[in-house]
Amino acid sequence: MRADAVRTRKQLLDAAAELFAEGGAEVSVAEIAERAGIGKGTVFRHFATKEDLIAAIVGDLLDDLVDAAEKRGSLREFMVYGVGRLADNRALCDVASGSVRHPDVQAGVERLNEAAQRLVDRAETREGVTGRDVVLLMTGVHQAAAPLRDAEPELWRRYLGFLLDGLLDTGSSAPHSRT
Amino acid sequence: MRADAVRTRKQLLDAAAELFAEGGAEVSVAEIAERAGIGKGTVFRHFATKEDLIAAIVGDLLDDLVDAAEKRGSLREFMVYGVGRLADNRALCDVASGSVRHPDVQAGVERLNEAAQRLVDRAETREGVTGRDVVLLMTGVHQAAAPLRDAEPELWRRYLGFLLDGLLDTGSSAPHSRT
DNA sequence: AGCTAAGCGGACCGGGTGGTCAGGTTATGC
DNA sequence: GCATAACCTGACCACCCGGTCCGCTTAGCT
Numbered sequence: 527m528r529a530d531a532v533r534t535r536k537q538l539l540d541a542a543a544e545l546f547a548e549g550g551a552e553v554s555v556a557e558i559a560e561r562a563g564i565g566k567g568t569v570f571r572h573f574a575t576k577e578d579l580i581a582a583i584v585g586d587l588l589d590d591l592v593d594a595a596e597k598r599g600s601l602r603e604f605m606v607y608g609v610g611r612l613a614d615n616r617a618l619c620d621v622a623s624g625s626v627r628h629p630d631v632q633a634g635v636e637r638l639n640e641a642a643q644r645l646v647d648r649a650e651t652r653e654g655v656t657g658r659d660v661v662l663l664m665t666g667v668h669q670a671a672a673p674l675r676d677a678e679p680e681l682w683r684r685y686l687g688f689l690l691d692g693l694l695d696t697g698s699s700a701p702h703s704r705t
Numbered sequence: 706m707r708a709d710a711v712r713t714r715k716q717l718l719d720a721a722a723e724l725f726a727e728g729g730a731e732v733s734v735a736e737i738a739e740r741a742g743i744g745k746g747t748v749f750r751h752f753a754t755k756e757d758l759i760a761a762i763v764g765d766l767l768d769d770l771v772d773a774a775e776k777r778g779s780l781r782e783f784m785v786y787g788v789g790r791l792a793d794n795r796a797l798c799d800v801a802s803g804s805v806r807h808p809d810v811q812a813g814v815e816r817l818n819e820a821a822q823r824l825v826d827r828a829e830t831r832e833g834v835t836g837r838d839v840v841l842l843m844t845g846v847h848q849a850a851a852p853l854r855d856a857e858p859e860l861w862r863r864y865l866g867f868l869l870d871g872l873l874d875t876g877s878s879a880p881h882s883r884t
Numbered sequence: 885a886g887c888t889a890a891g892c893g894g895a896c897c898g899g900g901t902g903g904t905c906a907g908g909t910t911a912t913g914c
Numbered sequence: 915g916c917a918t919a920a921c922c923t924g925a926c927c928a929c930c931c932g933g934t935c936c937g938c939t940t941a942g943c944t
Contacts, residue, residue, distance in 0.1 A: 691871035
């Protein structure tokens with residue numbers, strides 16, 4: 527790959543990551559190209575399809591979450607981190623809601639489910655809770671708080687608290703204790 | 706209003722209600738007109754804008770939920786009913802996710818929040834829970850289960866159970882409180 | 885320096901959208 | 915039955931989208 531192509535590709539990926547984070551996967555290719563300072567045709571030289579570009583961006587986000595699942599100690603910590611990421615990245619919300627059907631993305635979600643499962647195995651949760659449940663419920667918590675994202679950006683923490691009290695089977699802290 | 710116009714309007718509203726329920730608010734006006742057996746121009750004779758049509762349909766759905774909140778005894782029953790409605794009506798999901806900005810719809814949501822508040826007042830919930838929280842959390846529960854809507858259509862019941870255990874402060878069957 | 889292929893840009897294409905309008909049709913009051 | 919206004923229609927418009935393509939530029943090897 528030629529040196530200038532590498533530079534161009536980086537500009538493209540940076541712009542796409544930024545715009546997808548702000549506006550979700552519906553951001554137009556033209557807009558991304560403009561932000562990257564390149565032509566629209568160039569976008570399709572690097573990625574055959576818009577979906578492929580989305581998959582490249584979202585794949586990194588999912589990898590980051592998998593890392594978090596493996597490095598963070600507790601299920602609770604992981605969920606706090608995960609919902610936080612959902613809250614500041616709309617593209618992640620799009621994959622969570624199933625509107626991104628790219629195979630790479632689905633594989634990434636599968637890896638995330640498995641990583642979450644490992645956390646569940648180590649945690650004391652209600653009977654029958656799976657890693658997949660945890661991942662889905664994180665998106666639910668975020669979606670609930672999303673309409674007030676601007677007015678109350680920290681609302682999801684409260685909602686995640688409600689859920690965790692119903693989900694975790696902690697012998698220590700009583701479920702309904704404040705914060 | 707002329708008699709034939711009344712009939713036409715009904716056909717339009719029926720078709721729109723059906724299609725919005727199945728496919729959400731993104732269903733095209735052309736599609737609605739076709740299903741109703743009328744011309745596209747006729748749609749705009751009855752509703753100045755597509756948003757107005759959506760608001761008319763969604764307004765009825767919200768009224769139904771307000772009725773449910775007033776007629777159902779318990780908060781739990783209401784939430785089961787509400788999430789069930791979300792599960793079988795995509796237009797309702799769209800208003801829940803905030804993608805419908807019509808003032809009539811916002812007013813409807815506000816009425817729903819108030820009705821939910823009355824249920825909360827009568828229920829034993831965790832401190833500080835509001836009717837608005839309840840409405841938002843219903844959408845969250847649904848959104849969490851939505852990606853598996855086809856594979857496991859009843860999944861939301863399980864997730865709603867988790868949430869209710871964290872939300873309700875039932876003196877009788879304390880969920881996990883080993884106190 | 886010069887050759888060549890890789891890289892780039894933006895006009896262009898087909899398809900789909902919400903919305904408009906001139907002109908034909910029909911219900912309804914008289 | 916007739917006049918007329920309300921009503922309906924579908925061709926049409928402007929706009930936006932993802933994706934293509936060809937002519938121009940330029941990096942990099944020799």
